[in-house]
């Protein structure tokens with residue numbers, strides 16, 4: 001399938017989810033997750049109108065950014081080891097996987113500018129999923145005030161891989177509730193206006209629950 005055809009299909013589904021939730025589709029940005037696919041395929045996504053690209057490893061980011069340049073917005077969506085921060089920090093526009101203070105300290109130290117970060121939250125019981133315990137998020141964000149290069153633009157989560165809508169909804173709702181709590185604190189370093197949630201199999205539910213950035217790999221560019 002051409003990326004453009006997949007994109008048209010996804011846009012229809014975004015529209016339907018927005019209609020259902022009474023939301024404006026302009027509020028939702030698609031991040032094309034290109035971690036499984038070639039540079040050529042990522043280029044096809046850009047030609048189809050994609051602006052945001054997501055990679056989860058330093059190698060993939062470097063390879064694609066080396067060819068595609070800095071015109072797309074680059075999102076780092078994978079687990080980030082502190083020792084790798086210095087290698088990616090000047091190459092990404094967003095980091096979606098901030099989940100510990102030691103990582104925040106390293107980002108702050110290596111960055112030459114404010115870095116847009118998402119705090120990754122573990123909203124499901126699944127052992128394998130990364131991210132912070134929801135109970136720790138508020139105090140974690142309060143502690144980020146000391147790091148002047150960190151801007152908390154939002155929260156990110158991964159729901160478990162399931163078709164059980166009830167389970168998905170519960171995860172996404174938990175993230176939305178946390179967002180509202182943080183926004184209520186009116187922290188200038190943590191406006192938290194974005195919710196990065198929803199992937200190929202669950203983005204419609206995520207949109208109904210308030211997603212502003214959906215991360216789509218398989219359904220858009222393939223596996």
Ligand SMILES: *Cc1c(COP(=O)(O)O)cnc(C)c1O
Nearest residue numbers: 033056077199200215216217218
């Ligand atoms: C791979 C990945 C995605 C995309 O997953 P698909 O199911 O292929 O859409 C989204 N977010 C993260 C964090 C990922 O690692």
